[in-house]
Amino acid sequence: MKRSALPRAAATVVTSALSLALLTGCGSGDDDAKGADAKESATAAAKALGSAELEKLIIATGDVDGYKVSAADKSQQFASSKDEVKVVDEKCAPIAYVLTGFAPGDSAAYVNRQATEVAAKPSASSTKSLEDMTDEELDDAMKGITDALGQTLTIVSLSSYEGDGAKKTLSSVSDAIAGCAGGFTATAKGDTQKFTKVEKEKASGTGDESLAFAVTGDADGDKVVVHGEVVRHGGTVATYYSISLAAFAGEGDAAEYDIPAEITKGQAAKLS
Template sequence: MKRSSGARLGATAAVSVLSLALVTGCSESESNGDKGLGSQDDAPAAEALSAAELQKLLVAKGDVDGFTFSAVDKTEFPAEKKAITGDEKCKPLTYVMSGLAPGDAAAETNTMATEEKSPTDTASKSLEDLTEGEFEDAFGDSMNINVTVVGLSSYDGDGAEKTFKSVTDAVAACAGGFTAGSGGEEQKITKVTEKKASGTGDESVAFTLTGDMEGQEGKLQGEVVRHGNNVAAYYTMNIGALMSGKDYDIPAALIDAQAGKLK
C-alpha cells in the first residue's frame, strides 16, 4: 500500500485524480409442520444479476450532476481479494476500501466518481501573482475534492444479507483498529467509528476509518447499503480534508443517484 495515501487502498488513486464504498415469522400452522401457501419456503430464491446487468445499474455520467466518472485504476487498487492481507475479521472493511465486493459475490463492478470543482478567483492568476496566503488557500482548495469509489455486487440466495452482516460485524469488531495491506505494504487503521448512514436501501451502515498517515491522523469514509440481493459500497477520500483534519462525508447526491438506479 502507498504509505502516503492510506495504503494503496485508495488515496494514491485520489491524489493522481486530483493532480490532473431475511427474517420472517412463523405462523401457527408452520409451527405445526404445515408451511402453508406463501411461506418463505415457497418463495423463489433470490438470483444474482449478471455482470452485464449490474454494469447497467452502476451510477455513471448523466445520473448525477457535479461528478466525472472513470474506471478504477487497478494499478492503484487491488484487482483481487487474494492480494489483500491483514486482520481477517476486518477484511470486509478492507474490501470496501479496495473497491471490491465486501462479500462472496456472484458478480461485481465499480467506478470512480470525482467531484467537479468550480474555479476560484485565484485560479485565473499566475503562481507568481499569488500572495503566500492566496497560494496556500488555492492549493488547499484544489485538493479539497471528494473522490469516491462506488462498487456494486450481486448475490444469490441470502448472500447479500450475510454480506451486509459481515460488514456491520466488522465495524463493531474492529473499532479498536486493524491492519490492511496489499503488495507487501500495510496500513494501520487506528479506529473504526460507526456514523449515521444514508438510510437508503433495505439496510445501511456508515463508518469512519481513522488511519495513521505517516504519523498524521487521517479519516476515510465508507458506507455499505443493501438493496435486495444487491450491495452498494462507497469509499470516499478527500486529500484536502486529510491534510487539514477537517470532517467530510460521502456525497449524498451520489448515494441517492445510485439508490435510485437500484429501485
C-alpha cells in the same frame, strides 16, 4: 496508512486538479407479518445479476450533479485483486474490502466506479508561471488549489449475490464494525496499512439495509479519517468509500466531511 498506498487515487486527483410507520400506527397484524415473510422469501430466492447488468445499474456521469464518474484507476489501487488483500484479523476483512473498492462478500459479479467532484474551470492565470502572475492572479490560483483540496473522492461499487448472500454480507459488515473498533491491519503488494479505529456512523437509510462507518488510519504519522457505507438493495450490495483530498494532503479538519448524500441517493435511484 502510507500516503503512497491505499489513497493513491486521491493523490492522483490532487495532482491533476466524492412516514409509513405513522400512517399504520401500532397495527402490526397478520397481513404485515405475511408481507415481511414474503419479502424475506423473495430475498432468499434472489438470483444474482451478471457483470453486464451491474454495468448498466452503476452510476455514470450525468446521474449525479456536480460529479464526474469514471473507471477506478487500477494502476493506483492498493491491490489489483481482492485475493491480494490480506487482513490479520479475518473478521475485519469486509471493511478492508470496502476501503479497497472490492465487494465486501463472496459475490457472483462486481463492478466499481470513481466519483469525483467537478472542479471549477481553470482561470487564464493558471497557465502562467508564478513569476508572471499579478497579486490578484496569484490569489486566484491559490484559491483554485484550495478548492481542489476541498473535494471528496468516492469509490462506488456494486456486487450481486445468489440467495441470501447479500443479507449475509451485510451481517458480516455489521460484525466487523462491532468487532474491529480497535482497528486492524491489511497488507497487499508489500504495502501495510494500519487502521487504528473503526466507528459506527449514521447510514443514509437507502435500500433495504444500510450500515455506515468511519475508519481512522495512520498516514506517515498523521491521522486520516475515511468513511464507508454498505447498502443492500435486494440481492445487490452497493458500497461507498470516501476520502477528503484535504484530509489526505494534511489540510483542514478531516472529520468535517462524509460520503456525499447525492451519490448514495443517485445510486439508490438507479437500483430502485
